[in-house]
Amino acid sequence: MIVASILLLLLTGGAALAAPPSLVPPEGFRVLDTPNDAGKSLSLVWKASPADNKDRKVEVWAVESPSADFKKVAEYPANTRYVKPGDFPWWSRPVGQGDHYVKLSSSKAFPIEDGRSYAVKLLVREGDQEVWSDVSQAASYPDRFNTAQVNNLIFALAFTGILLASIAAARRNPHVHLRRIAGLDAVEEAIGRSTEMGRPILYLTGSGGMSDVSTIAATVILGEVAKKVAHYDTTLKVPHRDPIVMAVCQEVMKEAYVQAGRPDAYKEDSNFFITDDQFSYTAAVDGIMLREKPAANFFMGSYFAESLLLTETGAGTGAIQIAGTDSDHQLPFFVTTCDYTLIGEELYAASAYLSREPVLVGTLRGQDFGKAFIMGVLVFGTALATVGVVVQTEIFHYVLDLFKDFK
């Protein structure tokens, strides 16, 4: 009898142990307005469970109006849709990291209108079992500010402040120390060489328009070159691709000659427009180089595929060549074919160095502060992230998130 009872107990207990645990409704399920969006979407959040697996399905059921029936709008495996690091910044996260998050956007199947309240519930299914969550309600609204990007806005405003402060400081004292750029020594040498040989100087301002930094730097350097050229009476030729840049360069050169005390030496046709087509312009300038054989060629500004066509032709005529560009893809060609090359920001620095314009000097200083900040963040952030991985903690993400770009 006792043996039979024990056997019965073991059998029923075994059966109970073999039966799957009964499903529990998703913990902490709620619906809320999707943060930082243009409206017409809702966000569903609920806590992760250790029992979530690929065989368990979560169905989203929603209703458009109180009088209608709930209808299924989406379905996901239960072990998906987690909040991962980098999805949201800690200051605007709608749910904890590792929990579930689903964004329900308006669609043809389930349109969502702003200002209207929608009821949503989840159905969790696994095998033959299923369980409903509580119903949660929320309305969707468009947001006026993306709080996930507040760090981006703060940095932008801070950089603006630093830039304005640097310009103001430079206006008070323009003699800020700027490192001498090696290529600038060659400018005098190039002008002297052209004067001795009695051959013209060719100056190109690149392919960009007046809204390009490099073109502005090129026109400033042209002004300084023109001032030196005015003293020696050397011919300066400036062929253009852009009529607006040509107009600016005409004024810049005229003023340079006036400042050098040689307004009579200025020639109106020093600046001339050729065409705005890339290779037509290149062919025309190559023709000028081969016919007139300038003693010095200046290539300042932004360039594309035409760079090597110009510089190699110039090298073939025996001219001294000085280039300055922020077009990094053309740098290898300039470096190999020109005598001196100003790389990237050296072009901007050269224009500030030569002109000592407070705005240019101040801008350079402001940019230097910005770069120093970025370098500091890179070193500091890398160190923090590495330590975080080694000691297996996520606490440093509170600092690292401040420097990330979230959408």
Added chain:
Amino acid sequence: MKDFARRMVGIDRRLIFLLVAVAVLFPLLRPFGLPIKISPEVNAVYDYIEALPERSVFLISFDFDPSSKPELEPQGIALLRHAFRKNLRIIGMTHWLTGTGLADSVFSKVAAEMGKERGKDYVFLGWSPGGGALIISLGQDLYKAFPSDYQKNPTHGMPVLEGVRNLRDVNYMVSLAAGGAGIEMWYVFGKDKYRFEMAGGSTGVIAPGLYPFLRSGQINGLIGGLQGAAEYETLIGQRGTATAGMDAQSATHFVIIVLVILCNVFYFVLRGEKGRSA
């Protein structure tokens, strides 16, 4: 030897041009057909398209003009062949006015080859001015940006564009770019705002400059130059002009390497002579 070295260092450029011309022509006439190794960045583009479900929306922007045709047209042809084979819905366009005719002829040619129909399987929207502004316009409403396609057919109601309202409905995007208006612009004004996945195809010259975007995940793949096009042709199993061109490119590279080595030999011979005479 020194005289010879002196003459060789100052050799007429036209002889070098002649050597390069022979190096390019000879393999085109007598190809040697070497295996092409696939790089991870090209493989990434292939894998992504391969994983797209049928009738997914694939946007391809031919952002180049005829000067970059030898490098970028083979990339475009290989991508279109792959996309048509996967039965994707293809939207084509361009930011370069002078490349419009070229892009349209590529579409027509590949579509005819793969038995695909304009308006049903693909649409070529053509060119519209604006650059970044055009991308924003596409991102808001494709039909306002392009009310009609290149052949003046209304885009509204086109079967290939069913369910596509703007760039948010694009599943994958590739920009074949030769310079300014290209990959960076698509990322800044397109992907950053409208969150579609994108890759880039570029000329060999600008490809190294795009590696930072690739490494940071801003583009998921990069097809660089003729080599990239040849790798993609190998992946889709349909060799074309890029693969044929790789033999010529191999020979040319070797000619340049030999010339550079010789130039350095002559340079050191002359430098040694100067050192001894000093």
Added chain:
Amino acid sequence: MIFLKRQLPLAITFFMGTAFALQYYIPHPVSEDAITNVSKWMQIISGFALLLGIASLFHVHAVKIQRQVPGWGYSLVLYVAMLGTIAVGFWAHGETKVNGAQTGFGWMYDYTMVPLQGTMFSILAFFIASAAYRAFRARSREASVLLAAAVMVMMGRVPLGQFLAPWTWDVTQWLLNVLNSAVRRAILIGVSMGSVALSLKIILGIERSYLGGGKDQ
């Protein structure tokens, strides 16, 4: 006149620049509609810029032909080519193909534009060879490093190099993905800061060279 040439453009630049810088942080549909409309305006203005370019070209070369300055023959050729292309383009209604048949405009595109542009770009291959022969000399330590890297990448990027020395492919991949990416990133960050600084100066009216004219603008 000064108001129209200076103050009004500066005011418009400040207002629009600030508004659309802030637009980036505002997801509201009103903000999205604003950017959509302004993008349309920018597209329309870009279209006008094309006309401006053509008008400048016509004017400049007409003056050259009139004054018969040295090289005016080239200006005449340009005029004939431009007018001819425009005439054929209008005649073909801007179409390159009609019912599968190529139009005159399409013929001009395929048999002049494409080969001419291709030719100009192809010259680069020859120029690269001559530039490399002249410039890739191991004059110094840095030049030697440049030379070695160039040779390895030239081998690693073509099938013949990968076949003869497979290790060059791995070295090339490392150079491109690690060293090249690092340096490009540095240049990109610096240049981008320059662009941001310039944009801020233009919006705030500190930089006015885009208005045309000299320093006193």
